[in-house]
Amino acid sequence: xxxxxxxxxxxxxxxxxxxxxxxxxxxxxxxxxxxxxxxxxxxxxxxxxxxxxxxxxxxxxxxxxxxxxxxxxxxxxxxxxxxxxxxxxxxxxxxxxxxxxxxxxxxxxxxxxxxxxxxxxxxxxxxxxxxxxxxxxxxxxxxxxxxxxxxxxxxxxxxxxxxxxxxxxxxxxxxxxxxxxxxxxxxxxxxxxxxxxxxxxxxxxxxxxxxxxxxxxxxxxxxxxxxxxxxxxxxxxxxxxxxxxxxxxxxxxxxxxxxxxxxxxxxxxxxxxxxxxxxxxxxxxxxxxxxxxxxxxxxxxxxxxxxxxxxxxxxxx
Amino acid sequence: xxxxxxxxxxxxxxxxxxxxxxxxxxxxxxxxxxxxxxxxxxxxxxxxxxxxxxxxxxxxxxxxxxxxxxxxxxxxxxxxxxxxxxxxxxxxxxxxxxxxxxxxxxxxxxxxxxxxxxxxxxxxxxxxxxxxxxxxxxxxxxxxxxxxx
Numbered sequence: 001x002x003x004x005x006x007x008x009x010x011x012x013x014x015x016x017x018x019x020x021x022x023x024x025x026x027x028x029x030x031x032x033x034x035x036x037x038x039x040x041x042x043x044x045x046x047x048x049x050x051x052x053x054x055x056x057x058x059x060x061x062x063x064x065x066x067x068x069x070x071x072x073x074x075x076x077x078x079x080x081x082x083x084x085x086x087x088x089x090x091x092x093x094x095x096x097x098x099x100x101x102x103x104x105x106x107x108x109x110x111x112x113x114x115x116x117x118x119x120x121x122x123x124x125x126x127x128x129x130x131x132x133x134x135x136x137x138x139x140x141x142x143x144x145x146x147x148x149x150x151x152x153x154x155x156x157x158x159x160x161x162x163x164x165x166x167x168x169x170x171x172x173x174x175x176x177x178x179x180x181x182x183x184x185x186x187x188x189x190x191x192x193x194x195x196x197x198x199x200x201x202x203x204x205x206x207x208x209x210x211x212x213x214x215x216x217x218x219x220x221x222x223x224x225x226x227x228x229x230x231x232x233x234x235x236x237x238x239x240x241x242x243x244x245x246x247x248x249x250x251x252x253x254x255x256x257x258x259x260x261x262x263x264x265x266x267x268x269x270x271x272x273x274x275x276x277x278x279x280x281x282x283x284x285x286x287x288x289x290x291x292x293x294x295x296x297x298x299x300x301x302x303x304x305x306x307x308x309x310x311x312x313x314x315x316x317x
Numbered sequence: 318x319x320x321x322x323x324x325x326x327x328x329x330x331x332x333x334x335x336x337x338x339x340x341x342x343x344x345x346x347x348x349x350x351x352x353x354x355x356x357x358x359x360x361x362x363x364x365x366x367x368x369x370x371x372x373x374x375x376x377x378x379x380x381x382x383x384x385x386x387x388x389x390x391x392x393x394x395x396x397x398x399x400x401x402x403x404x405x406x407x408x409x410x411x412x413x414x415x416x417x418x419x420x421x422x423x424x425x426x427x428x429x430x431x432x433x434x435x436x437x438x439x440x441x442x443x444x445x446x447x448x449x450x451x452x453x454x455x456x457x458x459x460x461x462x463x464x465x466x
Contacts, residue, residue, distance in 0.1 A: 010455060085433050108429040108453025127427050129454055198457050 004307030007114040008122040010130045011173045016180040020151075023140050025300035026293075028313050029065075037308050038067035044097035045071030046089065047124065048080060048104045053269060054124050054133070057294035058101050058302075065299055070097065087116045094118045099306060102126075120305035128169050134268055135173040137297040141290040142225055145264050149224075152182045160219040162188040163229035163249060163274060165195040170268045171229055172199050179206035186211045188219050190245055193235060216251055220259045226251070228267045228274050228287075252276035256284055266290050326357045331376040333398040334388065334411070336364070341392050342371025348387055348465070349375055374400075387420050389413050390460055393447040416440050417449060421463040428454035439463070 001018075014022075043062045047055050059069045072078045079089065086104065090113045093100055102113050103124035110123035110130070125131040142157070143150050149157050159178060161171045165187055175195075178185060185203065187195060187210050195210065203210050213219050219226055231249060236242035250273060251265065264286040267275060271287070279285050303309045337345050342360040350356050355376040364370040379399060380388070388395065389411050398408040417439040423430045430437045430453050439449035447460035 012455070086429065087433065087435075104429075105427070106429040106432050107425060107427050108451065108455070111453045112429050112433065112435055126429075127454070129456075 003304040003309060005120055006305050007110075007117075007120055008132055008301055008305065009110045009114055010123070011132050011135050011176045014132075014177075019136070019139060019177060019180060022136050022297065022300050022304070023143050025303065025309055025312060026136075026140050026296040027144075029299045029303070030296040034065060034303075034312055036066040037303060037312055038062065038065040038306060041067040041098045041306055042096065043067055043069050043071075043099050043101065043302065044093045045069060045073070045101045045124075046078075046093065046103070047071065047073050048078070048102075049125065051103055051124065053291050053294060054103065054131075055101075057291075058122075058124070058133075058298050061295050061298035061302055064295065065302065067302070086112055090117045090121070099302060122301060122305065125169070128167055130173055131169050132173060133294070133298055133301060134170050135177050136301070137290065137294045138170070138174050138227070138266065138268070139177055140297050141266060141286065141293050144293070145286060146224065146262075150181045150183070156182050156184045157224045158184045158186060158222060159225040159227065160186040160188060160213060160223040161195075161227045161229070162216060162219060163190055164193045164231055164235060165189040165229070166193040167232070167235060168229040171195070171227065174227065175199055175203055175208075175210070179203055179208040183208070184211070185209070186213050186219065186223065188213050188216055190231065190249055193231075216249070217255060217258065220251065220255055220263060222260070224260065224262055224264070226263060226265045228265060228271070230267075230270065230272055230274060246273050250274055250276060251279060253278040253282055256282055259284055326374070327403060328355075328357070328374045328376045328400055329403055330401050331374065331378050332380055333375075333400060333405075334373045334392065335370070335396045335398065336367060337371035337373065337392045337395045338367075339369040339371050342373060345371065345388065345392050345395075346373045348391065349373060349378075349380065349384065354378060383420070385411060386414050386417060387465055390417055390421060390447070390449075390463060391465065393445065393460060413441065413444050413447075416452075417463075419466075421465050423451045423454060423456075424458055424462045424464070425451065425454045425456050428456070430454075437466075 062069050086109050094117045099120045101122045101124045102110050105127050107127035107129040110126045114121040165171050233242050263284050265284050267287040303312045339361050346358045357374040359372040361369045395411045397411050398405050419436045438452040442448045442450045442457050450457045
């Protein structure tokens with residue numbers, strides 16, 4: 001499938017080859033910056049929900065490639081407040097911009113936008129459904145930390161996802177993506193926030209069953225990657241239950257004394273209480289560089305959908 | 318000599334939907350009929366294969382593709398016979414489409430299709446038991462959770 005003009009909506013739309021192509025291009029752009037690659041191109045960011053990392057890293061990615069950015073960062077300042085539909089908003093903005101990054105609280109909003117848009121839509125998060133660019137940067141981070149292991153060199157990577165596995169869109173997308181690679185998936189869900197059955201079924205059918213681990217201590221000792229997620233207070237009807245789980249579900253430096261030396265901890269951020277600050281200075285902490293990887297990955301995606309990827313890795317014309 | 322009693326009245330011409338899950342028979346009758354239509358409804362009838370089943374016979378009417386698609390959603394596994402002059406001219410399983418477009422609402426209240434004017438679109442994930450996935454919010458549902466529009 002041609003990349004130029006392609007929409008980035010859901011991890012399910014991408015093959016293994018697609019994912020490896022994105023990772024290769026991101027690595028190339030990180031090694032060799034291309035400050036003029038997207039000169040004259042305009043990216044519109046429509047963020048109808050709050051965002052820090054996603055919006056800023058998209059803006060940084062576009063700016064570092066010589067492109068320009070316009071955008072809406074607050075739904076209250078846009079026509080959406082007056083009742084304008086997503087479809088009408090997109091039909092208007094695609095007259096102004098060459099690519100649109102959309103974040104919206106309604107699941108499926110990015111797919112709807114892609115149905116009506118003349119320019120590529122990149123999903124910056126649609127409710128609890130998908131956040132594909134986060135998944136690509138997670139994959140890129142794992143590939144950088146463990147070169148060649150994602151493609152099968154050495155023992156399969158042991159990747160554990162932990163925390164809110166029910167509502168956390170990042171872990172669902174990550175699991176879908178990792179079924180394309182020879183990894184050993186493990187999980188430590190918070191009770192009551194277990195991985196939905198259909199996610200487990202799909203992983204099983206893809207030949208990537210997810211093994212349940214009893215607790216975080218076991219995960220720390222038996223993982224190469226521990227992917228933590230944030231607990232959200234609103235998921236707990238009982239505030240006392242939330243406080244109890246919040247205290248119990250936490251990785252700190254003392255727990256990491258039993259960690260495998262190669263263990264790296266990832267987190268889509270923001271964190272609340274689930275990773276103690278004393279973990280930050282250990283060699284296991286990888287969540288800050290992970291956030292930084294958002295820039296080359298989003299540079300790669302922008303170059304691809306704007307038809308400039310071949311130029312990026314070519315002679316530099 | 319064996320003697321079988323017809324459980325639902327025969328029709329001279331029209332369509333017979335058989336092997337309907339018993340609890341969906343009324344829904345099927347509601348879907349397939351319009352005011353003034355002559356129809357016969359049998360519910361909780363004995364069935365060798367299903368235990369109990371429903372049957373709906375509609376006189377002088379054959380179904381449109383759109384109606385057949387709706388029927389597949391609420392009564393997957395049912396059979397459809399066309400009757401002409403008291404003769405069964407065809408009898409086939411209700412065909413299962415690979416997608417259901419513009420006939421049902423997404424059960425996910427946060428799906429964009431419940432907030433904007435959008436043509437709903439569900440892809441068949443598994444034919445039996447029928448499970449579908451919303452093309453927009455990407456959630457999967459048993460067919461029984463969908464509400465026809």
